[in-house]
Amino acid sequence: MPALESGHPEDRPRVLVVDDEKFIRDIIADFLGMEGYIVRTAEDGTSAVTELERARYDMVISDLKMPKMGGLDLLKEVARVHPDTLTVIMTGFGTVETAIDAMKRGAYDYILKPFKVEEIVHIVQRGLEKRRLAAENLRLREALSLYKVSEAIAASLSLDEVVSTLSDSALSEVRSDVVMTWLADGEGDFTLRSLNFSSLLEEGEELGGLDPAKVVERLASGPVTEHGARARELFATHPARQVSSLIIVPLKMRDRLLGFVATISLTASRRFDEGQRKLLSIIASRAAAAIENARLYEDLQATFQQTIQSLARTIDKMDRYTAGHSERVARYAVNLARWLGLDEIQIEVVRHSALMHDIGKIGCVMNLNKAGKLTQTEYEVFKRHPTYGREILDPIKFLGPVIPGVHLHHERWDGRGYPLGLAGKDIPLIARIISVADTYDAMTSDRAYRRALPHEVTVSEIERCSGTQFDPDVAGTFTERIEMLREELRASGVEPPE
Ligand SMILES: [Fe+2]
Structure with missing residues (x-):
């Protein structure tokens, strides 16, 4: 694989090397630096955690035994706070068992000391390439499902069809437990137009409705993402279930609020993230355009019927x-x-x-x-x-x-x-x-x-x-x-x- 030479510094992969021996830190940093990576170093787990808070890293290479925070604790911390960052553990011959243990806990690979520098370069390249492909795959999958959803929404002519496609896709693509779609009635009020839920909710089980006035007020400053107690505050009546997470995005055409769509997670371990909010926002913007179209089409249909009825009455008169x-x-x-x-x-x-x-x-x-x-x-x-x-x-x-x-x-x-x-x-x-x-x-x-x-x-x-x-x-x-x-x-x- 060629060295990474070109590209904006922001795009270049970042590696954090953690070892209490300065000589080892420097030699790895030098070699990876020559390959085009941005490399920073830290002398123990604690300073590594501080560095990780300061900047984003694609990979952390850490020694196992260090004073203050050791490699395994650092690994745990990285997995908790930066789950997307790859970790590689370095260890001496006597502690291979521990390295394998580290891999079971999610480390990407381990390096046995003493090592050849090429070996490290190879592991880093392989790891980052795998990560890049996984991210690309995810993006492709998202783009594909988004494309399918957009197509389906655009192809829907009636308002009912648009709303049901919107609700179905919000339920499946955003991976939520409940989806509520509210539409403006043209007189300043919002009414619940559709309620979809996953198999988690029993048939006929009532969750409790949102308070449209509160929601609309919050939407004035953009989409709303809330968790736990703050999510529950947006309900008109206390929801019958624990609400773990909620996203509400507006259905907006130019400056007009046509309604809003809310996705709700009742699963404690599934809090919505930024990616899901973006996905829902995109689906909602397609749906808003389709809702506007469906409304225009319905108006046109009504005008057509009225014209014909009026002509028929003219004849009969x-x-x-x-x-x-x-x-x-x-x-x-x-x-x-x-x-x-x-x-x-x-x-x-x-x-x-x-x-x-x-x-x-x-x-x-x-x-x-x-x-x-x-x-x-x-x-x-x-x-x-x-x-x-x-x-x-x-x-x-x-x-x-x-x-x-x-x-x-x-x-x-x-x-x-x-x-x-x-x-x-x-x-x-x-x-x-x-x-x-x-x-x-x-x-x-x-x-x-x-x-x-x-x-x-x-x-x-x-x-x-x-x-x-x-x-x-x-x-x-x-x-x-x-x-x-x-x-x-x-x-x-x-x-x-x-
Ligand atoms: Fe006739």
Whole structure:
């Protein structure tokens, strides 16, 4: 291995040589110094401990027998205060047993006196290389799990998903016993959104909640790490278990506090360290961005739903006989879609298409409220409404998926419908579904020119027109299951048509 010549002095490994014989200290220091290490010396265990408090060391090479504090006691002290520092013990032939004993207690290696200097250089190089690799491995593992967590958080679209990914990863990656995620409710309060715990806590066991006001106050000056009694002070009620350690980091976007996440260790021997705090902070910053996104997405979804509902009401307002028609057609169509096995995304398209199916009536300049049947001319105008519907929705990109249902809901299975005269499966399934739902609601509602028809009559009419006006599969499914839906409606307090 080449000598360490380049690099900033801060990056060069530091070795502390401890021996009561000056000659031995100096010769080891000289040789390791020539290899590029930063070397300091101490004459006994006590002065070594003082030096270790003053500066960081990668390795301590210590004689076994020294006045004041001996090598074994020094080793114990290093293991306790600087667990990452490697230790090598030097000993004479008569005390090999003790050296082996030292290794059992965590010393990295031992050197037999008298030694060859090359031997020491070799042990130091080997030890520090092993330590470097171990640290690198750890960093890689951390980076990898962090990458996976970040990916999972970024891929979550809903708020629930983001929060559950955040809590799961805080529990496993930070190695904690309890994770609590609190979110701001937009009115200045914080509520517990999720509570995760390791197998240490019994199912249903209550730990006691944090006091959000105290926590938020503390978070003003950054993440909070507390142990023991000081950690317990942050709870609203005295926690039922001993809290060994706790980290709370804010979920922050720019200057806004969206919430916070707390990891708690109930294990006396597991106090959180700086590394865990950093890890949680990184996970939390990814989560905060994802929470913000999920909120924006939810807002957008709500705006979308509200826009569609408002448009549907506009349609129904044009004609006093069709009040609530769009919403009822949507209800029948959604159930029919579900019975036919469509997936949730398609079902949403069915819902929106059904709500909008008659929007083109806005374009028909005629009195839709007139008593009696439409004249031939009026009927020709009326028949344009599916085409108008398509034209009205065309500029709104996000409504693109609803256009086929709106444009083609008056097509017939036998090809005798309008506006295109499509037949069979050339008519999109959504339009075939709306066609049945629309007809059922129109027949069971009062119209300007007739009273509502009874449910039974309507069902037999749909059965009669199955295969001519309607897709037989769609019509068959509807007439088979409509009774069940009527039961459900009654159970939920909605009176279905007679
Ligand atoms: Fe229509």
